[in-house]
Amino acid sequence: MRFGRFGRVRCPIIEGRKDLAMRNQRGFSVEFKRQVIQELLSEESPPAQLCRRYNISSSLLYYWKKQYSRGKFNNEPTEEAALKDRVEKLERLVGKLTLENEFLKKGLQSSLSQQQRNRKSSPGGGHSSAASGGGVSS
Numbered sequence: 001m002r003f004g005r006f007g008r009v010r011c012p013i014i015e016g017r018k019d020l021a022m023r024n025q026r027g028f029s030v031e032f033k034r035q036v037i038q039e040l041l042s043e044e045s046p047p048a049q050l051c052r053r054y055n056i057s058s059s060l061l062y063y064w065k066k067q068y069s070r071g072k073f074n075n076e077p078t079e080e081a082a083l084k085d086r087v088e089k090l091e092r093l094v095g096k097l098t099l100e101n102e103f104l105k106k107g108l109q110s111s112l113s114q115q116q117r118n119r120k121s122s123p124g125g126g127h128s129s130a131a132s133g134g135g136v137s138s
Helices: 012-016 030-041 047-054 058-069 079-121
Strands: 002-004 007-009
Touching: 030 047, 030 058, 047 058, 058 079
Parallel strands: none
Antiparallel strands: 002 007
16 A cells, blocks of 8 residues: 555555565675676776666666775775775774763863862861871871
8 A cells, every 4th residue: 555645545556566566686796796896997898888788776886896995895905995994994093082082081170170179168278187297297
């Protein structure tokens, strides 16, 4: 059933052909993907021609190209892709460390302000006898 302007409306075309509505995705082997991308990289055929020949979308072709450059098809990743991956990991680490640093700064400030409040509220102006050298003498 589908929903129309007036609520539920039966659509016999879709109900009779559930295989159209619930089509499975095609699966491509790693070898096939590698073959298509190597053909793309060799510049034997333009990307549009490869898409038509293998009945794939251009976005899928470029997604495979990105995966290939990162070594996802049992191949060596390109140096550029390896460097990009490294930069992405380092940027995530810098972000994480920045957040931790900010959190620790706020905790330290809170702790210091709490200590200052405690000193002001304690008798004697916050000076302890041990800290001022007035301890027990031998």
